[in-house]
Amino acid sequence: MGHKLAAGFCLAISLGAVTAAANAATIEPQDVVIREAEVESSLTGSPGDPAAGSKWFKSRKLGNCLACHGNRDQIGEPFHGDIGPPLDGVADRYSEGELRAILVNAKSVFGPDTIMPGFYRVFDGQRVRKEFQGKPVLTATQVEDVIAYLKTLKEE
């Protein structure tokens, strides 16, 4: 997993490579396997783009992670929340597979009562608004982008 990750950082520099790779066999939300709080391999088969991930992290329409987490590098952003812990140093605390499990389904890692939504899950019969039915909050590519961004958050 380590070498895959290193490759991710190089690849991410070239956006084109990432977009092309998104077409490779993508794992659908219902097919993701979470084992011991880890999702081992990339949902898209390739690494994400940390710059794009940083954008999804802030975007109200997408991750909206900033609604609950304020990170040192984004503290200048207006209106970050403090429901969840700051994610500085999160790359040192969790493996890539663990970060992926947290993103896919936070409940699988933090327990059923967590407020953190699952970002790559599909819910049935819970009054999900029509336009969101059958869809996860983030696409597989976006999840991998956010993971790539989280991997840049190391303790200084």
Place this chain on the structure above:
Amino acid sequence: MVMRTKIALLSAAAAGLVMSGYAFALPEGVDTVQVTATAKDHPLGELYSGWHFRTPETQALQQDDFENPGFLWVEQGAELWETVDGSEQKSCASCHEDAADSMATTGAQMPKWNEALGKPVNLEQQINMCRSERMGAKPWKWESSELLSMTSFVRNQSRGTPVEVQIDGPMTPWFEKGKDLYNTRVGQLDLACVNCHQNYYGQSIRADRLSQGQSNGFPTYRLKWQKIGSLHRRFKGCMDQVRAEPYKVGSDEFLALELYVNWRGQGLPVEAPAVRQ
């Protein structure tokens, strides 16, 4: 409008501020914004009005009856109270006379059980029942300026009165249903009311400092809406936020939720019309 411009400025200024404790006196007509829960099995220890969590600017706006924009609706409601309408040629005042007496506690006690209907009715529904059944007038549309005005006016008569709703007897199944709705995760984000308003009040979600989601300030003037809105509109907004299909305003589901939410704020004084961000 002079008032509107001022509000916009105030809200912009307030956005950058973090509220700390009571920087200001209590809302006009209210002696407290915090009480200890009395019910044995209440999920919260201390109950706080939403006012407690707002910026000093927003708090101050609510406190001053002349500045509080919600009073435009209260005043319009006072006029409607005296206005004859419908086939019976009656006004609310024809039967209820001085609202300051006849409605002094009503606003704190709705929804109430209605024997004829075999279900609870909230304030909006009671007002419309009086219109259609006793005045021979058309019921007002939910969220119409008339219904908001009358609800604001009637609720304002109970300002300072502690919320006290009946939950025993025939109300029990409605209370249980409301409790259930409060604790059920919904929407694409899979969140329940309890996840935000019980577990994280006092903390910030984006720009918003979470309150306990109490109902004692409704109808509430929202700076964001630039008008007053009903409790059910707020419920709808919260369900929208988690990408859920909201129940309809005036629905049995929201009525049950209203009963339960009011009970969670049992003892908090009515503050209507409150001002919120």
